[in-house]
Amino acid sequence: MLGPRKISNSESAARPKRGVPEGLWIRCPQCKATIFRKEMENRFNVCPECDYHFYMPAVARIRQLLDSDSFEEWFTNLRPRDPLNFKDRILYADRLKAEQAKTNMLDAAIVGKGFIRGRPVVVGITDFAFMAGSMGSVVGEKLTRAAEEATRLRLPLIFVSGSGGGARMQEGILSLMQMAKISAAIGRHDQAGCLYISILTNPTMGGVAASFALQGDITLAEPGALIGFAGKRTIWNTVRLELPEGFQTSEFLLRHGFIDRIVHRKDLRTEVARIVDYCGH
């Protein structure tokens, strides 16, 4: 592990917001209202009219979720490789370079230690902006190390998932096996009697949903997030049936019994702190 690195909560540290259209005004994809961008940002990227939760970059999330200046980033030195020499219409190696330049990250996960209302926690976040938050070897390794550190330090583990496709195709079977690797590490964290809170954000699909995202002692989800195993197109191609209203949303999962609570982004800090207190850490 490398030395502590800080992610500051001050505004001067803000990176360009991704996934949010440029300009003073933006249009909410849910209620179609034209909203003042600054106001949306002041509400943690949530629409002031309808509470639609916009995408939030991992760094901004750390700033929002953790106590000011409390985050110490770990394992910043892991860089993805191209073990399959994968080439579709473009080379994976080139795709990685483009994603790194676009996001200013080496891969899709940030992990480290911080405090939530004074409670120490280990945090891992996948960022949808980097290859749709998909899990390859680096994401798998960083989350696994984070879980192992949390076990060693006997700290609660908080993973915030956002992943469109789940396991990353371009690293083939190695990506699929990250699901097993991280599951085993979470199993040990569990065995040690430590708390794991999984927070699901839009979207959490495929191999990420089918591994660490749904292995929490407590599973929370932001409102309106898309959460599921198979993609809608795959399902439609198989069953050729109209998908029900609200299919694979947080509310759908709550109704079917797969998550504990739907929590508005502004309340996440408080909710996590409450749960940590109940679980005796």
Place this chain on the structure above:
Amino acid sequence: MPPQSRLPFEKDIAEMEDLLARLENGADPSLGVSEEVRRIRRELMNLLRKKYSDLSAWETVQVARHRDRPQTLDYVELIFEDFVELHGDRAIGDDRALRTGFARLADFRVMLIGHQKGHSLKENNECLYGCAHPEGYRKALNKMRLAAKFHLPVICLIDTPGAYPGIGAEERGQAQLIATNLLEMSRLPTPIICVVIGEGGSGGALGIGVGDRIAMLEHAYYSVISPEGCAGILWKTATEETKPLAAAALKLTARDLFQLRVIDDIIREPLGGAHREPREMANTLKAYLLRYLRELRNIPIPELLEQRYRKYRRIGVFEELTAPQPVAASSAAQA
């Protein structure tokens, strides 16, 4: 006997098999095997050896999906004895795409877990081509826990295009049940041997695929996504041109996985694939399973679990830089 359904790349082989069958049927058995028949048999063997020693990734996928390829219940018939099928997940139903039960393999009592796709259309419909629902994964875990309770080793035979993508499957927690299986199998206190016997389709395969020894039959495949799915996303459309490209790019053959150090062993198939000689295939599989059942039996459980953890812990390819990288989340970190 030649297989009933021919693969598209087997045209030469099929012609020769037909010719041989005609000659053998027409021949007078009292005259013995003619020189002609013997010559054609030799040529056929050479042809099969040549073709099957160098299948492309896409051809491998087609062999792995062959309708006559032996499936879990065929192996039950051929090498396991006294199979006691155990139905039901104790919650929703009994998934026919995943079969579970007690079985005997030589001197060993084991818990057998395996996908079943079915050979006929009727069976396919019953088994949904080996695509299990959450019920199947819940049932599998229930029976594995039962096995652990009575110190029986678990054998998982993997053969699925993937977990079932459907409305009911999502409503009943497909992702949740697979996630639970991965976690619990990583620490199940009894030996687990997993063999991909046909298709290793992504999370649906891994859902019964965490264990102490992972092997693949020579012409099986194991992939993070189907070649069709990958082609559809990365090449925008799945066609006869793009599917082979995706299959090759994904590195999904047994040889690929062995080189990537994801599987422990490749189990040799009979000449021309398992579907040509199911009995021979079954015996090879039996020998493999017995070898590891004997080996794993002697490892104390804590050590077994530690080895299992290490086995997955080391999987992954990445670069570990010696100094923190300015490219990382550093614009925020340095502020």
